[in-house]
Amino acid sequence: MxxxxxxxxxxxxxxxxxxxxxxxxxxxxxxxxxxxxxxxxxxxxxxxxxxxxxxxxxxxxxxxxxxxxxxxxxxxxxxxxxxxxxxxxxxxxxxxxxxxxxxxxxxxxxxxxxxxxxxxxxxxxxxxxxxxxxxxxxxxxxxxxxxxxxxxxxxxxxxxxxDFLRKEFSKYVWVSPDNYxxxxxxxxxxxxxxxQKIAYKKTFFRDETGNVLKPEINYLNQGEKFxxxxxxxxxxxxANREIFPFIDFATDNTWKDLSNYVSSIYDEIFHKASLKDFAPNLIEKLNDISDLDDKIQFAIEYVQNNIYYIFNADEMNGHKPQDPAITHENKQGDCKAKSVLLKVILDYIGVESSIVLVNFHTDFYIKYYLPSPLTFNHAIVKINHKNEEFFVDATLRDEFGLLENRGFTYFMHYLEVKPDQELKTRKPYKYPYYCIDEKVEFTAQNTIGKLILTTVYKGNRANAMRRYFKNTNKREVIDSWNNFLFYSLNYSNDRNGTDVRNIFKDASIDIVSDDKRLNEFKIQYKSTVENPYYTDPKNNRFLMYFDRNVVKASARDFMHEDLPFWHNFDSEKYEINLYTDQKIDTQEKYTVQESNINNPYFDFTSRKKITKNGATINIEFKPLVNLEIPQNDFEKFRTDHHTIADSNFGLGIDIIEPGLMNMLRFSLKKRFK
CATH class of the missing domain: 2.60.40 (Immunoglobulin-like)
Incomplete structure (x- = not known):
């Protein structure tokens, strides 16, 4: 050409x-x-x-x-x-x-x-x-x-x-080609x-029998090729079971050297101006708050909700953050700018904090990558308070609660912006609260059922549900709950194709309370159901409520040779009450079945109370999250989730039909079962 x-x-x-x-x-x-x-x-x-x-x-x-x-x-x-x-x-x-x-x-x-x-x-x-x-x-x-x-x-x-960072550091990840x-x-x-010398690391390459080879690191001097x-x-x-082999190329460095390099950039910004100089009105508001926990909440929500988040792709190429005085004056900034401003405010109120660098999208791979500041694409704030570590993403919006009640951000690896730091692995986490705490009351009398669901959401769930109710049409919200209940009550198997609005009469859903300090969002759903019983093909009647959200299909179906299962389930608590004016089979196997699972990664219990006209089940699910399940532990983990799916995620009661012949038939059925 x-x-x-x-x-x-x-x-x-x-x-x-x-x-x-x-x-x-x-x-x-x-x-x-x-x-x-x-x-x-x-x-x-x-x-x-x-x-x-x-x-x-x-x-x-x-x-x-x-x-x-x-x-x-x-x-x-x-x-x-x-x-x-x-x-x-x-x-x-x-x-x-x-x-x-x-x-x-x-x-x-x-x-x-x-x-x-x-x-x-x-x-x-x-x-x-x-x-x-x-x-x-x-x-x-x-x-x-x-x-x-x-x-x-x-x-x-x-x-x-x-692009000063790209001048100083190189990073490139080669991934083996598409197998199509x-x-x-x-x-x-x-x-x-x-x-500078470039290191390269070959990872997830396999031998002739398909076994993953140990990662291999080599080096290229100036003028050399790989x-x-x-x-x-x-x-x-x-592709469905294995990670594509890849090679990470990066300027030869240690995490400690990189943390020293990045922290010097941030230190220069921190010492430019004090909060007293550029935000006297903000300081007045902080000084009016006497409780330290409330001050921390105010600081986080001030930066999250009052400073507009701008992702400037060109500026993200480097790690030099914006001056916090400019961020405060302009009321906008990227993740670095918002994180720096939040840290400056926390410094003023005497709360220990630091900036940390993360990459949520490639979090799993960071432990395999060579040290490089270009690995990270996001900055958040780590807060040390009451002998606990909390991580706050200052770019989020409409998040509420005292520090321990706020939503949890899932990730594992980070580099703290302090001198002499290594790449750190975040600790596993157990929720101190139930993300979902729900009480179900379903009472059937004659041919009418009265259904009440009262649910308290907390943490991430409260933030998400608060946004959902704010941004979603009320009729759409009610339809969503109706559709969920259509399956939970097993009506999908005896009246499939019926408009759910004709099943759940006078359905309503209301916000009962919204505590933004405890970050608790409480709602209540009510409806009337004509013909509340599920009827099988043999005309046997049942009152049933099985919440399929309790069953973790992703854990049961997971199949991968290289990726460990990432455990990020919410803690949950349910109380399900089913009442009827009919006699029930108080000895039916699945009605009385209980479970108690103590897995290293979660505890699950279901406890029941059976009476002649109804039953109650209490379900509690307490996971240890923000961790990878090792492959040698996973099959036990999967099996225990299969156990939950085996009728331990809800409650069903069998109705004994009135009349002498029905009683005799029931007695014979029990005897020869």
Whole structure:
């Protein structure tokens, strides 16, 4: 390709020196139908003749290069190839080197048939997400089924002063390719042109028998390359049960060195100004509060609800936070800015706190990654109070309660912004309260049932339910509860297809109380049910209430060889009362069945009280959360959840129909059961 076009966000030009160069003849020679290629085509699969990927890093720029040739044998692939979007960051340029097709053995340049548009990528700006990213839309005319599409492109990010962290540190994670594709040749090259040494760590690679190999760490000096190459290659990973092998590349450092580097940046910000200087009105409000716990609550909710959260993608590239005086004056800031302001306020009221760096999205992988400040994408606040550690995300909104009553944020790994810190693992957690505390009363008399549900939500549940009731139409809320009860009372099995509004008459739901200090949100649902009994195909009647939320399907169904099960269930308590004016079978196996499970990761009890006209069950579920269940403990954990699902998640009572013949039939049934 001789013609070069310089646009700004994209260029049509030759590759950079580090990417190398390939001419048309060499390209055509590499697209050969080997026996491996013919087999893929005969199996009806798309095939990639070759894929060359290169990643280049220096102290002034990062670059990614790709050259590939693949078949368009499937209409879906033809569609995707015809129209595509590329998103580039600020000061990042997308370079097109070659767009061609090999059609009937003839190489055809498709750049003249390519239309390129540059669009703003600001679709979330109304939600406080600011970004100067650009979206490059590429449309290629006249691609045909059975063409071989050849794409050669690169993207280069040149560092500005705002990218000071990227100048100092490099991080790149290579993940093994999608196992849908078959590759004649797959090649990945990492090129280190930095002054600093780059470490790389190979993780979740397997031996020939499928066993995970021990992670392997090696190093690249300036000018050295790492190459991963495979021929006639299909990634053997089982995507449903295994983690794709990956290689983490990062500037060689220790967590302790990194914590010293980052903490020095934050210390400079903390010492710029005191709260007394820039927020005298806020100090007046704090001084008017006598109780320290109430002061902490006020401080957290002031920052969460009065400082608008702006995620500035460009500024998040570095770890330098905004001055807290500016955050307070402008009433807006990103996660770093809001966290710093909250810490400054906590410092003023004498509460020990620190900033911690996290990445909720890749939390599981952090323990496998090499040390790098670029691992983290979020900042929150750690508070030490009453000999307990609390973690507060200052970017959240509409969260309430004293510190111990607030919602719990799930994550495991973090780096504290203090000198000489190692990567830390958060302790497992046991809720000091029930997230759900519900009482169910269902009374059947003659042919009418009266149903009352009284529920207290706490912590995360209270915050979520408060938002739900605030933002959801009342009729929609009632329908949601009706649908839930339709299954809980087993009506789905004897009146399926019936409008739930015709089953639950005069249904209402009201907020009983909302205590924002205890963070308790209490509601009550009431309805009348005509024909309250579930009737089986043999006309046997039952009064039933089984809450399927108690059954943790994710624990029972979990299957993975590499990922441990992440335990994050809420603590729950239920009291279910079923009453009737009919006689019931007080000895029925499942009616009287109780359970007591003491698993290392949760306690579960169900206790019952049976009378001649009704029964009560008390269910308590107390999990130990925010931890991974080790694989050697998981089968016992799964089995215990199967036990809960075996009729221990609710209550059912059998009605003994009146009349001599019914009594005799019931007696015979019990005798020969």
């Amino acid at each position: 001789d013609k070069q076009i310089e646009i700004g966000n994209y260029n049509i030009r030759k590759p950079e020196m580090w990417a190398g160069n390939i001419d048309d003849q060499e390209l055509t020679e590499r697209i050969k139908d080997s026996e491996f290629a013919k087999k893929q085509n005969s199996d009806g699969k798309d095939y990639c003749y070759f894929l060359d990927k290169k990643y280049y890093t220096s102290n002034t720029e990062n670059g990614e290069y790709t050259c590939m040739a693949y078949t368009l044998n499937e209409p879906a692939n033809l569609e995707r190839a015809s129209v595509s979007d590329i998103v580039v960051e600020e000061n990042e340029v997308y370079n097109i080197h070659r767009i061609s097709v090999l059609r009937d053995g003839v190489l055809i340049d498709k750049i003249p048939d390519t239309k390129i548009k540059v669009l703003d990528s600001e679709n979330q700006s109304s939600g406080g997400i600011l970004s100067s990213n650009k979206k490059i839309n590429i449309t290629i005319k006249d691609l045909r089924l059975y063409d071989v599409l050849i794409l050669e492109d690169s993207r280069v990010k040149t560092f500005t002063d705002r 594709w078959a590759y004649g040749n797959y090649k990945f090259t990492f090129i280190n042109d930095r002054e 190459v991963f190459e495979k021929h006639n290659y299909i990634n053997p990973v089982d």
